[in-house]
Amino acid sequence: MRLFCRKMKDLVFVASIVSLSIFIACSGSDRDLDDPAQITADSLRQSGIDNDSIEWYITEYGIENVITEDTGIRYALTKEGNGETPDYNDIVSVEYTGMFLNNKVFDTTIEDVAIDAGIDVAGRIYTPLRFNFTKDGSGISSSFLAQFRNGLNKILSMTDDNDVRIFSKGSKALLFMPSAVAYGVRGDQFYDQYEDNIPPNTVLIFEFKLVTFRP
Template identity: 35%
Template sequence: MKRLGIGILSLLILFSGCVSDEENNQIIFDRDLQKIEDYLSENPIASVKELEDPATGIRILWQEVSESGKSPVALDTIVVDYVGKLLNNSVFDTSIESVARAKNIFNPNRTYEPLQFLFGTGDIIPGFEFAIFKMEEGDKATVIMPSLYGYGSFEQGGIPKNSPLIFELDLIQIKGVVEDEVLD
């Protein structure tokens, strides 16, 4: 009986070795898409505009559209308030002190202020940057992304690996790149 158990275990290891990382990523991606679909059916988000990108599975639901016409380009400084949540609606991070206090994640050693980052440099997770790319200055939107466009297979703080993420974004300002004056 013990040999049978070892034989079955050996076969499982052999077959699991035949599944490529790409196939595993596809399974995780498909599972994430289903979780996102389930979340949205159980937690409808009011929106005035929506985008679902089939290639990435990222969904953006605008609560406010500014029509400012000011979109980010590479190396612009982005100023954005955000609330990051898991699909169980637990908040894991925010730039807003009142939200941090209300959700019992307040850290007195942290400064709560809008996040500022250079756009297009890869300093933030891909799904967050993708959403900012689709927004205009003054827009407010909720973005929901598969784990691949968040932290993927890595645990990050209170975020379990392979977790689809939700970000509520308020794109406060886009500061354009200042060009150097040409000296004559």
């Protein structure tokens, strides 16, 4: 599965989704953003858009065995590793790459990926995310979005039908985050340092790879 290939139909589809999302965000500027009824209506509308766009991506790239949580996040194992899995309280190292629905990369822990995407930052030390693998995910830094932490912990805890963990060393998985549990209607300006932003109402996709773990 070539996650970073770009097809013209990908861009056309995503352009239509982004245009509709921006229309919703902009039209909201003429309304009372504190109106609970309006907030609910806009959220439901955007939720439908996000759901359709994620479903399209999953179908387009043939992603199988997708798990959907009540929060709206979805995740799936896309590559099997060597079978060695971490235990709770192990220190794990995980590489990740964040991208949009058109596969444009906006953040990564992998220097070569950052260079290829044109988002490398001078002086940044590219290194895997390292943390204590706990049952509740509390070992992952709170500087990350809540559903990023939740999704990554769910991926690390994935099991097969025999309740055996399957996200082993070398495994890869995808996490889909609807905009409501990402940066919402306002987007995020943090990525100005990469000469780019996360736009309002944007679905985020993260690819994770388990690199190492130790007690």
